[in-house]
């Protein structure tokens with residue numbers, strides 16, 4: 001008799017069931033510190049372009065290891081896109097950077113955040129100020145029809161240390177006019193202002209300096225910040241956010257929130 005008794009039969013190892021699992025559909029690496037990826041969208045997830053959710057992987061201790069991530073795709077997209085740092089010894093991103101198409105990650109379907117149109121009063125022109133991965137919420141808002149319905153001009157500034165760190169944003173902006181859904185709305189409304197601080201590029205310097213010395217207004221041929229016409233959304237390090245907030249307040253713009261819309265809003269791109 002060659003039948004195995006139930007005791008001898010090999011036990012199939014069950015794959016751990018991931019809570020709120022979504023499947024990776026695309027991964028793109030830009031530098032040794034930056035990558036983007038797309039995942040399936042939870043059916044129950046409704047969000048406003050610019051919001052963030054908690055995403056992650058199962059930790060070695062069997063508990064979900066989650067971090068806040070801005071959704072980089074717009075609210076109408078069938079999938080979710082994220083733009084991520086790779087922190088070499090980061091608890092999440094040291095592992096997340098190795099994901100491949102077909103892998104599963106956790107996406108908690110509870111979006112929140114202040115970088116949303118509802119938190120800004122109407123105006124003529126909206127400024128999106130980003131450093132590093134702080135570009136992520138604007139990757140969503142730049143593909144959101146409401147951005148173009150609400151504003152005549154959309155200015156996106158992105159400051160990074162090196163040229164390669166601008167690549168994700170540059171490609172996205174390059175493709176806006178060809179986008180079948182929003183291309184017509186975009187027209188010539190978007191002004192892109194990329195700057196680097198540690199590698200030579202056509203525009204060098206921190207955006208804060210370029211605002212303070214008036215260079216950005218000269219380069220873009222627009223008037224200085226004015227609370228009547230200008231609105232702003234800010235996403236970078238804590239220091240960056242503080243510095244831009246001070247510039248906005250000096251120009252007479254007030255910080256808003258979901259419950260009290262005003263002239264500018266802020267979100268941290270990371271903690272620490």
Ligand SMILES: Cc1cc2nc3c(=O)[nH]c(=O)nc-3n(C[C@H](O)[C@H](O)[C@H](O)COP(=O)(O)OP(=O)(O)OC[C@H]3O[C@@H](n4cnc5c(N)ncnc54)[C@H](O)[C@@H]3O)c2cc1C
Pocket residue numbers: 052067068069070071083084085087089090091092093094132133136137267268269270271272
């Ligand atoms: C509201 C919010 C939205 C966020 N959205 C994004 C996003 O869209 N993309 C993204 O990559 N990260 C985002 N983050 C940061 C993210 O939550 C994690 O911190 C990051 O994924 C690293 O996780 P970790 O566990 O590997 O390391 P952590 O222990 O979380 O971080 C270790 C250290 O790495 C540095 N660091 C962390 N994140 C970044 C970053 N994004 N850029 C530069 N340095 C960083 C900080 O110095 C931090 O102290 C967001 C954070 C907040 C608060």
Ligand SMILES: NC(=O)c1ccc[n+]([C@@H]2O[C@H](COP(=O)([O-])OP(=O)(O)OC[C@H]3O[C@@H](n4cnc5c(N)ncnc54)[C@H](OP(=O)(O)O)[C@@H]3O)[C@@H](O)[C@H]2O)c1
Pocket residue numbers: 033131132133159160161162196197198206207208236237239240241243
């Ligand atoms: N980017 C890298 O190549 C690199 C490599 C290894 C480790 N890290 C670490 O990763 C962390 C995050 O680095 P990051 O480059 O993603 O983010 P970051 O340090 O916040 O810098 C991103 C960009 O924002 C600018 N910036 C920073 N603070 C500003 C402020 N207050 N006002 C105006 N502009 C400001 C920086 O200019 P400045 O260059 O003038 O600061 C840089 O161009 C840091 O702890 C860093 O030590 C980064």
